[in-house]
Amino acid sequence: MLNFTPVAHFVLGAYLDIGLLKYPVFVLLLLWYAAILASNLLLIAVICRSRSLHEPMFVFVCALFINEVYGSTAIFPMLLSQILHEEHVITRAACLLQIFCLYSYGGIEFNMLTLMSYDRYLAICRPLHYNSSMTPTKMAALLALAWGHSLLMNLIIIYGLTGRLSLCRNIIDKVYCDNFWVVRLSCSDTTANNIFGLVNVLCSLLCLIGLILYSYGRILRVCLRSSKSARQTALGTCVPHILSILNFAFGALFELMQSRFDMSTVSTPLRVFLSLYWLTVQPLASPMIYGLKMTKIRQAVQELLRRKCHSQNQT
Template sequence: ILSPHGEPGMNSTSVTHFVLGAYMDIGLLKYPVFVFLLLWYAAILLSNLLLIAVISRSRSLHEPMFVFVCALFVNEVYGSTAIFPMLLSQILHEAHVITRAACLLQIFCLYSYGGTELNMLTLMSYDRYLAICRPLQYSSSMTPTKMAALMALAWGHSLLMNLFITYGLTGRLSQCRNVIDKVYCDNFWVVRLSCSDTTVSNIFGLVNVVCRLLCVITLILYSYGRILRVCLRSSKSARQTALSTCVPHLLSILNFSCGGLFELMQSRFDMSAVSTPLRIFLSLHWLTVQPLASPVIYGLKMTKIRLVVRTLLSRK
C-alpha cells in the first residue's frame, strides 16, 4: 500500500489500493455516526422494499406510472447498497483503504445508479406527458411491451455506458498516486491520480455529460411545458388530478438534481473554500438522501399508493 502522500514518480504498478482521504478523525463520535447511518440504511431498504412489494402485489397499481415508480425504488435499493456497506465499514476502521478492484466496482455501481435514476426520471416525465396531454392514445402508446422496452433502455444504456467508462477508459489507466479526497471512490479522482495520458477519458467524459444533460433537460422541460399548457386550459379538478401525480415527480427531480449538480461542480472545480464536513455531506446527498426521499415522496403524495398501503396495514 502506498503512503497517503504517494508521489507522482512512483512505479504505477505498485498502486493496488486507494486511500480515502476525506474521512475525519471524529474519535468516539464514530459509534453514534455508525448507528445513525445503519438506521438510515435500514430505513431506505425497509421503505423501498415495502413499496416494491405493495406495487407488485396490488393489481390496482399495475399501471405504467406505478411500474416506473417501482423500477425507481429498485434502483434506490441498488444505489444505496453500493455506498452504505462501505461507508459503515470505513467509519469503524482507522485506515480508510480500498483495493483498486473494489474501487472500480464501486465507481461502476454508483455511476450506473445515477445514470439509471436520471433515465427513469426522464422516462417518468414522458409518461406523465402522454397521460395528461394525450389521454386517448395513452393505452396504445404505453403498452406492456413498450414499457418493458423503455425500462430496458433506461437500465441498459446506463449499465453499458458506465461499464465502458469504468473499465474501458478508467480501468486501463496506470496510477501514480493513490489518495482520493472523498469518502467513496470517484471516477474523476481516479483519472486525476493517473500518470497515463487522460485526454481521451476527459474528452469523452465531458461530451457524455453535456450531451446527457442536454437531452434530459430538453425532454423534461418539453414534457412539463406541454403539461402546464394543458393544465391552464383544464378545469380545477383536472388540474388537481394532474398535480397529484406530477408534484412527487418534480420534487424527486429537484432533489436529485441539486445533489448531482454539486457532485458535478465538486469534480470539475476547486471546492476548497467549502468546509470539509459540508463538502462531505453535499457529496453524499445524491447517494444517501435520494434513496429515502423517493419512497417518502411517492408514498405520501400519490393517493393510490397511500390508500393501498393503508388498506394492507389495516388488514394486518
Template structure:
C-alpha cells in the first residue's frame, strides 16, 4: 500500500533486540552516559564562559562544539531511553522527522565546527603576528553563525523538503532511531532527486571540509617542523586534541555510512547497533576529556578553580 508520509501516523523502529530484564541494565547505562554528556559538556561551557582568560576565538568555537554535543545527544538519547523500556518501539511520525532533522544537523554542525577550528589554528600558527587582525570579532561572529545556520537550513530542505513528501510503502525503520536514509529506502515513489542531492552535498560539502582540514594541518606541520622546539611543542599541544576529535568523529561517521549503505548482515546485530550509535554518542563523551585534559589553558583554569594553584601552560 502506497502512503504519503503525511498519512503515516507513526514509525516502528525494527532493530531493537529482545532484551528481557536486561533492558533495565541498558536503560541505566544509557542514562549514565547521558548524564555524563550533559554534565561534562555543560561544565566545559561554564568554565569557558566565566573565565575571561578563555575568551579567545578557539575557545568560543569550542563552546559551539560543546553546545552541539548537548544538542545532538538530546536529539537521540531521551527517545532511546524510552524505546529501551518500551515493548512496541513506535515513534510518532512528526517526532521521527524532528529527530532526523536534529541528528543530521548535529552531524553537519560538528563537521563544520571542526573545520573552522582547524582554520583558526592554521591562522594562529602560520600567521601569528597577523592573527588578531585576521580573526576579528566580526569574523568570529560570522563563522559561528555559519556553523549553526547553514546545517540547520540545509537539513530543513533535506528532511521536510525532500524526504517528508515521499510516498511510503512501509513504516518500519530497521534501526534503533529515526534515520533519513532508512526512511528514503521505504519510499515507493521516485527517490532520484533525494539521491542526487544527497550525493552532491556529501561530495561538495563533506569532502570539501575534509580537504580544508587536511590542507590546514599540512601547512601547520610544515611550519612546526621548520620552527623552534618550543614552537613545535606548543603546536602539538594545541593541535593534538583537534586531530583526535576529528579522527574520532570521522571514524564514527565512516562506520555508520558503511554499515548502513552496504547492509552488513553478517555482523552481529548488537555490533551493528553499536556502530550506528557511536557517531552520535562517542564524540559527546570524548570531546570534553580531549580538550579538558590536553589544552594547557583549560588545565590551568581547572587548577585555579579546584586546587587554588596558578600553574603555567605546558
C-alpha cells in the first residue's frame, strides 16, 4: 500500500512573482470584474423591468447573464485575493467548492447556448407553432433542466468522486483549482472518475453540439429560401447567439489544450491566459454581444437610462 499524507490544502503553482506589478494587475482585474457585474446586472434589471422583454428568448438571455455573474464570482474574488498574497494556498474544501462552481458554470453556459439555439429554431422554422411549443411551463422546465443537469452532474463528479480521493501531492499548476489536476494528484484508484467524467462529457457534448448544428442547419435552410428582408431579420436574431457560442467554444478549447496536453514549451503567462480566457472573457462578452446586437434590449437600456436622467434632472 502507498504511503500518503492527507492533503488539507493545495498550492496554486502558476502564479508568477511579478513584484510591485501585482498592484496594477490587481486593479485591472478588479475593474474587469466590476465591468462584468455592472453590465450583466444592468441587463438583468432591464429584462426583468421591461414587459416587452418578457418573451422566451429574452428570459433565456437573462438566465445566461445570471450564469455569467455566477461564474465570474467563482473565479475573480479568489484570483484577486491570491494576487496580493505571497503564498498561493487554498484549502481543500474551498478548492472543491471552486471546482464545482466553475465546472457547473461551464455546463450551464453550454446548456443555455444550446437552449437558445433551439428557441431560435422554433421561432424561425416553426413560427406558427412557436407560442404553443414554447409555453411558460415548458420554458421553466427547460431552464430547470439546463441548470439542474449541470449542478447535479458536477455534484456527483466533484463531491461524489473527486472528494473521496486520497491525494499524495498538493501542487496544482494553475491559478485556480481544476478537477483534472486534483485527480492527477491522487494516489488512489481514479478509474471511476475517468469513466464517469468521460461518459458525461461525451454524451453531453454530442447531444448539445448535435442540437446546435441541427438548429442552425435548419435555420440556414429557411433563410436561403426566404426573402431578403426575412433573411436579414432571422440572421439579426441569430448572430448574437452564434458569436457567443463561438467565443465560448474558443475559450473551452483553450482550457482543454491547457489541461489535457503537454504545454511545458509554452510560456507561463500564455498558459495562464489560455486557462483564464473562458472564465474572464465570456462573462463580459455576453452582455456586450446581446446588449449591442439585440435591438429590443438596446432600446430598453436606452429608455431606462433616459428615465433615470429625467428623474435626476427633476430632483
